[in-house]
Amino acid sequence: MPQLTRKEVDEIAMLARLHLESDEALRMQDELGKILDHFLALATVDTDGVPPMTHAVPMDLRLRPDEPAASLPASDAVRGAPAREGDLFVVPAIIGGGDK
Amino acid sequence: MSGPTEWLSVTETAQKIASGEVTAARVVENYLARIANVDRELNAYLTVTSDEARKAATEIDRKRAANQPLGPLGGVPIALKDNLVTKGTATTAGSKILDGWVPPFDGAVVEKLRAAGAIILGKVNCDEFAMGSSTERSAFKKTKNPWDTSRVPGGSSGGSSAAVAAGLCAASLGTDTGGSIRQPAAFCGVVGMKPTYGRVSRWGVVAFASSLDQVGPLTRTVRDSALVLEAIAGLDPRDSTSLDAPVPRYVDSLTGNVKGLKVGIPHEYFDATIDDEIRAAIEKAKAALVERGAILVDISLPNTAHALPAYYIVAPAEASSNLARYDGIRFGKAASGAKNLLDLYMKSRGSGFGPEVKRRIMLGTYALRSGYYDAYYKKAQQIRTLIKRDFDKAFHHVDVVLTPTTPTAAFRFNSKATPLDMYLADIFTLSCNLAGLPGMSVPCGLTVDGLPVGVQLMGKPLDEATLLRTADVIEAAVGLGNRRPGGRS
Numbered sequence: 222m223p224q225l226t227r228k229e230v231d232e233i234a235m236l237a238r239l240h241l242e243s244d245e246a247l248r249m250q251d252e253l254g255k256i257l258d259h260f261l262a263l264a265t266v267d268t269d270g271v272p273p274m275t276h277a278v279p280m281d282l283r284l285r286p287d288e289p290a291a292s293l294p295a296s297d298a299v300r301g302a303p304a305r306e307g308d309l310f311v312v313p314a315i316i317g318g319g320d321k
Numbered sequence: 322m323s324g325p326t327e328w329l330s331v332t333e334t335a336q337k338i339a340s341g342e343v344t345a346a347r348v349v350e351n352y353l354a355r356i357a358n359v360d361r362e363l364n365a366y367l368t369v370t371s372d373e374a375r376k377a378a379t380e381i382d383r384k385r386a387a388n389q390p391l392g393p394l395g396g397v398p399i400a401l402k403d404n405l406v407t408k409g410t411a412t413t414a415g416s417k418i419l420d421g422w423v424p425p426f427d428g429a430v431v432e433k434l435r436a437a438g439a440i441i442l443g444k445v446n447c448d449e450f451a452m453g454s455s456t457e458r459s460a461f462k463k464t465k466n467p468w469d470t471s472r473v474p475g476g477s478s479g480g481s482s483a484a485v486a487a488g489l490c491a492a493s494l495g496t497d498t499g500g501s502i503r504q505p506a507a508f509c510g511v512v513g514m515k516p517t518y519g520r521v522s523r524w525g526v527v528a529f530a531s532s533l534d535q536v537g538p539l540t541r542t543v544r545d546s547a548l549v550l551e552a553i554a555g556l557d558p559r560d561s562t563s564l565d566a567p568v569p570r571y572v573d574s575l576t577g578n579v580k581g582l583k584v585g586i587p588h589e590y591f592d593a594t595i596d597d598e599i600r601a602a603i604e605k606a607k608a609a610l611v612e613r614g615a616i617l618v619d620i621s622l623p624n625t626a627h628a629l630p631a632y633y634i635v636a637p638a639e640a641s642s643n644l645a646r647y648d649g650i651r652f653g654k655a656a657s658g659a660k661n662l663l664d665l666y667m668k669s670r671g672s673g674f675g676p677e678v679k680r681r682i683m684l685g686t687y688a689l690r691s692g693y694y695d696a697y698y699k700k701a702q703q704i705r706t707l708i709k710r711d712f713d714k715a716f717h718h719v720d721v722v723l724t725p726t727t728p729t730a731a732f733r734f735n736s737k738a739t740p741l742d743m744y745l746a747d748i749f750t751l752s753c754n755l756a757g758l759p760g761m762s763v764p765c766g767l768t769v770d771g772l773p774v775g776v777q778l779m780g781k782p783l784d785e786a787t788l789l790r791t792a793d794v795i796e797a798a799v800g801l802g803n804r805r806p807g808g809r810s
Contacts (some may be wrong), residue, residue, distance in 0.1 A: 311479060
């Protein structure tokens, strides 16, 4: 079942927002196919009625008081960005797919 | 004291600084000199924070002169895996996509170390985003095993294990998602502890697989492991999975007494293919425990064989989601010449991530894609429940589970031909993460070729104390003692 087609590799790469060169995609098709083959054994494990794990250690999510507190200053948060203007991230045009 | 201080334990270093026998400044200078001398060949460090370390040492020495408390790790130089974020110091997680990123905050464990008086000596190498078992997947350099430089230090915390083994820091922190502390600890002959999931805050850890990741210490002694764990453990409101449980004084658990301790021996691990020399060293560790009054109990963990495929679904699935944040906009590197937003994402990620990270993102995206979720991710999470139940059952009868940490000693560079071969290097360590249990590796001898062997101990949730107590006895009986990587002491 899980032998991957090249088309599937391209679809997954698009979902993952990952540009792959064609030799990379070819290698990925082969390697992922082999790894997925190895996973076939899982289908034979009887998991009927077994709940999927949500937390490894039982825990209740804690509530905390809703109190205002200082957060990271915007200037610090954007400092590591490749492109910025003042305290803003700079991104290419989203609507219309323009050139900037 | 003017002699070498690089091989002192954490405990001794803190004591000697507190008593005035040596200054923190001297200790730091000795490490910096040794790093300059030895690390040219080993490549454990990505960044040495010399200036910051010298400043911190001066401050410790000033406090001592003023009779102020220095903290439990006062003046102890510690190296951090480069996926632990450090304010003002580059943090790459071993990836080109984060090259040049300087975080604006300290992670929780870094804050805790500083508060305990520790001195951050630098950032050490790891497989890219902690995905690997040899540190060969770092985008920057190949770290060598100090015991044999033709071999890998293990991974992904290979810089952390090599630095501790070679006397390039007093202790280090690593992260363990599927064995990334314990396996390199075994390969480099040091003590590695992966705490219970939630014991240590993950706030400020570059996320790989959030339901599996834990931070823990790599040290030269079990006592040091106890001290560093105590310093970094505890509730952190910024990590919603951090456990609200008191932190014991772990050193108090080192009683040397294992009389009546029930040690589970799971046959599934011992039926596997294991090198003869590893098997022999593990038998010695078992015998040492029995000699001191522990009782070996044969147990079964029947779902062990499913751990590898379950892990390689859960971890990549979570990674594919966590790594979506590297978009070429908020951190690190952006590809040049992108035509639009989608193109910027695709190209930045395509050029910024290395092959193993891409493989796991692809694998995770495949498993999570619409229509496949039940067959892969949900199935894997159900298998986690089965693995956890196996351990729960075993812990009705035993106090601790003992296995080899790895099937072989450290392997040579480029010796794992396929991704699956590399994944199999983690075969004994994955279950612990899937079940959220504490696990540690402690040295139990050397092979004929002089390569370290590690024995793994796994315990009940939040029972790190029993692991440390057992490890302490193994260390005293069959540990490496004063044996150090050849020709480097």
